[in-house]
Amino acid sequence: xxRAVVILIPYLWLVxxxxxxxxxxxxxxxxxxxxxxxPYTPNFDFSAGWAGFKEFLSQLDFENFIWLTEDDLYWKxxxxxxxxxxxxxxxxxxxxxxxxxxxxxxxxEWQPTLMMLIILPFWTSFLIRVYxxxxxxxxxxxxxxxxxxxxxxxxxxxxxxxxxxxYIAIIYTYIPFMILPIYATLEKLDPxxxxxxxxxxxxxxxxxxxxxxxxxxxGVIAGCFLVFIPAVGxxxxxxxxxxxxxxxxxxxxxxxxxxxxxxxxASAVAIILLLILVIPIVLFQKQQERQQEADS
Amino acid sequence: xKRSITTMLTALLASTVIANAEEVRVYNWSDYIDxxxxxxxxxxxxxxxxxxxxxxxxxxxxxxxxxxxGYDVVVPTGDFLQRQITAGAFQKLDKxxxxxxxxxxxxxxxxxxxxxxxxxxxxxxxxxxxxIGVNVGKVKEVLGDDxxxxxxALVLDPANMEKLASCGVHILDAPTEIIPATLAYLGENPxxxxxxxxxxxxxxxxxxxxxxxxxHSSEYINALANGDICVAVGWSGDVLQARDRAAEAENGxxxxxxxxxxxxxxxxxxxxxxxxxxxxxxxxxxxxxxxxAENMAAASNYVYFANxxxxxxxxxxxxxxxxxxxxxxxxxxxxxxxxxxxxxxxxRVVTRMWTKVKSGQ
Numbered sequence: 001x002x003r004a005v006v007i008l009i010p011y012l013w014l015v016x017x018x019x020x021x022x023x024x025x026x027x028x029x030x031x032x033x034x035x036x037x038x039p040y041t042p043n044f045d046f047s048a049g050w051a052g053f054k055e056f057l058s059q060l061d062f063e064n065f066i067w068l069t070e071d072d073l074y075w076k077x078x079x080x081x082x083x084x085x086x087x088x089x090x091x092x093x094x095x096x097x098x099x100x101x102x103x104x105x106x107x108x109e110w111q112p113t114l115m116m117l118i119i120l121p122f123w124t125s126f127l128i129r130v131y132x133x134x135x136x137x138x139x140x141x142x143x144x145x146x147x148x149x150x151x152x153x154x155x156x157x158x159x160x161x162x163x164x165x166x167y168i169a170i171i172y173t174y175i176p177f178m179i180l181p182i183y184a185t186l187e188k189l190d191p192x193x194x195x196x197x198x199x200x201x202x203x204x205x206x207x208x209x210x211x212x213x214x215x216x217x218x219g220v221i222a223g224c225f226l227v228f229i230p231a232v233g234x235x236x237x238x239x240x241x242x243x244x245x246x247x248x249x250x251x252x253x254x255x256x257x258x259x260x261x262x263x264x265x266a267s268a269v270a271i272i273l274l275l276i277l278v279i280p281i282v283l284f285q286k287q288q289e290r291q292q293e294a295d296s
Numbered sequence: 297x298k299r300s301i302t303t304m305l306t307a308l309l310a311s312t313v314i315a316n317a318e319e320v321r322v323y324n325w326s327d328y329i330d331x332x333x334x335x336x337x338x339x340x341x342x343x344x345x346x347x348x349x350x351x352x353x354x355x356x357x358x359x360x361x362x363x364x365x366g367y368d369v370v371v372p373t374g375d376f377l378q379r380q381i382t383a384g385a386f387q388k389l390d391k392x393x394x395x396x397x398x399x400x401x402x403x404x405x406x407x408x409x410x411x412x413x414x415x416x417x418x419x420x421x422x423x424x425x426x427x428i429g430v431n432v433g434k435v436k437e438v439l440g441d442d443x444x445x446x447x448x449a450l451v452l453d454p455a456n457m458e459k460l461a462s463c464g465v466h467i468l469d470a471p472t473e474i475i476p477a478t479l480a481y482l483g484e485n486p487x488x489x490x491x492x493x494x495x496x497x498x499x500x501x502x503x504x505x506x507x508x509x510x511x512h513s514s515e516y517i518n519a520l521a522n523g524d525i526c527v528a529v530g531w532s533g534d535v536l537q538a539r540d541r542a543a544e545a546e547n548g549x550x551x552x553x554x555x556x557x558x559x560x561x562x563x564x565x566x567x568x569x570x571x572x573x574x575x576x577x578x579x580x581x582x583x584x585x586x587x588x589a590e591n592m593a594a595a596s597n598y599v600y601f602a603n604x605x606x607x608x609x610x611x612x613x614x615x616x617x618x619x620x621x622x623x624x625x626x627x628x629x630x631x632x633x634x635x636x637x638x639x640x641x642x643x644r645v646v647t648r649m650w651t652k653v654k655s656g657q
Contacts, residue, residue, distance in 0.1 A: 033640055035383045037571075039361040073651060139464070140524055161510050244511050244654040252651070258354035259471070259647045261361060261640070 022274070029267035030060035040263050064268040074252065074269065078276060081249040084163070084238075085231035088170040092227050093220065095171060096178030100219075101212075103179070104186035111187075118176050126173065130240050133169050134160060137241070165241035170231050177226035185219030186212070229277055249273055320578035321346045323356065323367040325565065326514055327537060328422070330598035337585050343578050351514035352470070360385040364572055368579035371421055374411035374564040375472065375637035386417045386568045393580035394419075396587035404604035408564050410634065418566035419583055420604025422533070422596070425560040425624070425632060426473045429516070429535030432550045434463045434526035446554040448481040451529055454503045461507035464525030466516040471650035473561055474501070474529065476635050480559040486633050491645055501653040511654050517541070523549045531563075532621055533601030540600070553621045555628055562632040564604070596622075 031040040042059040044052070068074045103114045121129060136142045137160040144156040159165050189212065197207040235250030242248070249269065256266035326349040338345050348367075350356050353376040359365040360372070360380050372380060380386060391397055397419075404420050412418045430445045438459045444450050451457060451465060468474060476486035478497035488494060509525060516528035521541035528535065532553055539551035567586065569579045585591060593611035596603045602622050609617060617623055624632065638646055 035379060035640065037361055037363045037383055037385060039383065071648070073648070138524055140522060158509075244505065244508060245656055247655045255647055255651060258352070258358050259650070260644055261354075261357060262644065 025267045025270055027060070028263050029064055029265075029271050030062065031264045032059075032063070033262050033264055038263070039261050064264045065272075067265060068268055068272065074249075074272075077247050077249045077252040078273070080247040081232050081234075082276075084166060084170070084246075084248060085228050085234075088167055088174070088231050089224050089228045091167065092171050092175050092178045093224060096175050096223065097182055097216075097220070099175075100179045100182035100186055103183050104189070115183075118179055122176070127236065129173070130169060130236060133165070133172070133241060137165050137168070160241060161243035163242065163246055166238050166246055169237045169241050170227075170234065173237065174227040174231065178223035181222040181226065182216055182219040185216045189215055225281070229281075232277060233273060318342065318578075319344045319346060320369065320575055320582050321348070321367045322369045322582060323348050323350060323359075323365070324369075324371045324421075325349060326351045327517060327534065328371075328565075328599055328601075330594050333591055333594055336591070337582065340585070341578075341581055343581065345582075353472075360570060365570060366574060367570060368573040368575050369567055369569060369582050371565050371567050374408060374566060375635055377418055377566050377568060378411040379637045380568075381412060381417050385570060387571045387573070387576060388416050389419070389569065389583070390576075390580060393577075394584050394587065396584050396589075399587050399589050399592070399605050399607035401604050401606035401609075404564065407562075407634065408566060408604070410636075411564070412566065418568040419587060421565045421567045421586065422599070422601035422603050423562065423564045424532040424601045424622070425555045425562055426468065426477060426529070426531055427535070427553055427555040427560050427621075429520055429528045429530050429538060429551055429553050431463070431520060431523060431526040432552050433548075434523070435460070438463055438526070445552065446557050448477060448556045448558050451527060452478060452481050452500055452504055454507070457504045457507035460527055461509070464509045464519070464527070465507060466510050466512055466519060466525050466528040466530070467508050468516075468529055468531070469511040469513050469654075471646050472635065472638065473563070475646060475649075476561055476633070477529070477556070477558075480556070480561075480633070486559065486561065487635050489636070489638065489642060491642060494642070494646065495649070498649050498653060501649075502656075505653050505656070520551055521545065521547075521549065523547060531601075533599050536600035536619075536621065555621065555624060555631070557631070559631045559633055560628075562634050 027044075028040055031042060033039060034041045042056050044056045099118075103111060103118075106114055134141075138144070139156040139158060139160070141160070143159070144153075147153045148156065159168075193211050193215070194207050197211050198204065202210065233250050234248065235254060238246045238248045238251055239254070242251075253266055253269050253273075256262050256269055260266075320343050322345065324347065328349070329347075334345050334347055337343070353373050356370060356372055357376050357380060359367075360370065361383060363385075377386075400419065404423060405415055407423075408415060408418070408420055428445065428448070428450060430443075430450070432445070435443050435445060435450075439450075439456060444456070449456065450460075451467065457465065475494060475497050478500050479488060479493065480486040482496055482500065484493050484496060513530075514534075516525065516530050517534050517538045518541070519525040520528050520530075520535065520538035522545075523542075528538075532555070535551060535553040539553070542549035542551055567583055569576055569583075573579050586595070587605060589605060589607035589611060592603050592605040593608040596608065597613045597616055600616060600619075600622055602616075620628060
């Protein structure tokens with residue numbers, strides 16, 4: 001009985017905060033655009049009862065999903081978002097792993113402070129930090145002023161409003177999500193494994209690659225998911241720092257929703273995005289489970 | 297004890313009721329009012345004013361169409377207002393509560409009737425034109441002294457834009473304003489709803505888009521003032537605000553605004569009360585406060601946009617009422633055009649074209 005209650009709470013959470021909104025979005029994606037409040041039809045009227053519900057169902061169709069296949073804008077935006085998310089995830093991993101490793105290697109009494117420093121930026125609003133990057137990256141900004149001053153460049157670089165700015169800000173914003181899980185696995189790593197590896201004739205580099213890296217894999221995977229998933233749907237960073245040519249699905253969704261007032265198509269875009277994100281993750285988890293079973 | 301809890305609850309309930317009664321939520325464009333007016337409204341009426349800002353009609357419209365925005369007064373532009381009235385988003389104004397109605401300027405009211413017949417749902421707040429702001433020094437440095445700063449050719453001729461790209465160009469992220477302007481440049485009817493005519497704008501815009509640093513509707517004020525960019529297609533008063541910020545900063549940046557010689561879009565920002573406004577009574581008080589000649593003059597003197605208030609005109613400063621960029625002379629007025637809202641199907645064509653122009657996709 002108590003077990004059922006314990007399981008029930010997270011399930012209720014999932015139903016209320018994931019399944020119900022998903023159902024609403026799915027319903028809107030099957031509706032048609034209208035000049036009204038809310039701007040789509042049909043709307044389900046509870047007072048109409050069962051007959052009304054059947055009538056309501058008959059008005060839903062997949063027109064909006066068909067529309068998405070007819071214009072190449074959408075799949076290009078999905079691909080471009082995936083590309084930006086994959087590249088940023090790899091770069092975040094490359095920058096985050098050494099930091100996590102250095103943290104785990106640092107003296108024990110420093111570690112809480114280092115941890116604090118990683119979390120500290122979260123105390124400032126995300127939006128303000130992105131705005132700060134506008135000040136840093138603009139042609140008259142600190143970075144260009146500095147590079148001009150040390151004589152590395154003779155005319156300001158155009159970084160703001162390009163894909164570069166988007167990559168920089170995604171890495172900056174999401175790097176704590178990469179560092180923390182990797183640090184958590186590295187910190188638990190038993191140093192005697194490394195000693196054993198060295199006793200058996202590994203150099204320190206070999207021991208790092210054949211012991212530390214494989215054992216940190218769960219942290220790396222968790223970190224990559226935590227960076228990759230929000231980066232695909234990222235809207236704030238590309239719209240504030242990206243140029244007009246930065247094509248991301250978040251911006252397309254915004255346009256559908258705001259410029260076209262087409263909530264049904266916007267919802268269809270969101271549903272497809274969800275499928276793109278969820279299906280590979282489910283497949284990956286299945287494969288992991290199978291591997292674990294094979295290992296044991 | 298029990299009694300004191302009841303008293304407390306009653307007091308709490310009463311205070312929330314009073315709080316509701318004494319609150320008005322206004323949703324207006326960014327950089328669009330003298331903030332002293334907000335305090336003045338609070339002291340005069342005792343109503344607490346909550347003031348939020350937006351920078352695109354699309355954002356406002358989405359909130360209106362979602363319903364329950366919680367705002368009492370919002371400020372859509374004419375063509376957007378018209379569609380939102382059709383959707384049932386606004387309530388009719390109670391003219392008996394608007395004693396300052398007589399201050400309004402018939403010339404502007406006649407024009408806004410095309411969006412809101414009889415001006416039943418809205419009052420004019422400000423109006424202006426969509427034109428070109430230039431950093432005079434930088435543009436002349438790049439294009440020479442005979443740069444066509446008064447013409448759309450400055451931003452729609454790739455030959456000019458190729459050179460201007462080095463000093464930075466922003467264009468409003470507002471297809472419903474830039475496409476009519478492009479049609480005017482091509483000599484077509486800017487208010488055309490013929491998809492074939494509208495499509496003519498695409499190659500022109502696509503040819504200059506690679507040289508545009510950003511399509512955005514509010515960043516250009518600061519960017520122009522700081523000298524980060526040298527040209528912006530923007531709204532009259534915003535460019536003039538950039539001019540003043542640059543002058544105050546004494547950074548050597550000189551900004552000028554021109555309504556394009558090919559004709560300029562004239563727009564009207566209208567104050568209206570949403571159907572589900574929590575406090576329509578206070579909303580009317582706010583509208584009446586805004587229609588007061590002195591208050592409206594203070595707003596225009598501050599933001600450099602013309603207003604639809606005849607009585608405020610004697611109170612306007614000379615650099616506002618006397619500036620043809622703000623109150624255009626008769627010659628320019630003949631050159632101004634207005635635009636009707638696009639129907640949903642055409643809106644989709646326009647947005648798609650706009651995305652294609654901006655992203656190259």
